[in-house]
Amino acid sequence: MANKNRSSFQLSALPVTIFIHLLVIAVTTFVLVWLLHFREGLAFKSDIKQKIFNVHPLLMIIGFILIEGEAIMAYKTAPGMSRKVQKLFHLIMHLVALLAGIVGIYAVFKFHHELEIPDMYTLHSWLGMSTISLFGLQVIPSIKILRYR
Incomplete structure (x- = not known):
């Protein structure tokens, strides 16, 4: 059996990474346009209370889709950096x-x-709170594990 070079079977992550980045930027842009144009805008302090709520979907998209996606792809999108910098x-x-x-x-x-x-009072709120709590809790052992690798 011939011994083949394993690197010849590896696919480049670049096309998928570029596609994902463009897709996430498009989704974030659409949500921002939706909130600003069709839902009164954004604010932490306003007489129009809907503006306060509108911060929620934007930050969830930016946090858990855009930024978390970057965190997941950090090792693929920055291949020239040292392992320590990537971590x-x-x-x-x-x-x-x-x-x-x-x-x-x-x-x-x-x-x-x-x-x-x-x-x-909704299933969405309970699942969301559970998700962010578990996400926050997993950071603690992750920091300890990453520190020693």
Whole structure:
């Protein structure tokens, strides 16, 4: 049996990476246009309470789709960097995604508080809170594991 060079079977991640980046930028742009043009805009403080809520979908898209996607692809999108720099970039992107998610959830709680709507009354809210909690909890062992690898 002939011994083949394994590198000849590896596919380049560049075309897929470029496609994913363009797709995520398009989705983020569409959500931003939707919020600004059709849903009154964005604000953390406003007399129009819908603007406060609108921060939530934008930050969830930016945090968990755009930034988290970058964190996942960090090792493929930055192949020229050292492993240590890639790990640091990966960690920072995860933390920024987590922060965006927390601020997005804060916006919903603020919206509910200002309109005196009860919190956590839908399946979406429970699944979302569970997801962000588990995402935050997995960061703790990840930091310890990445530090020693």
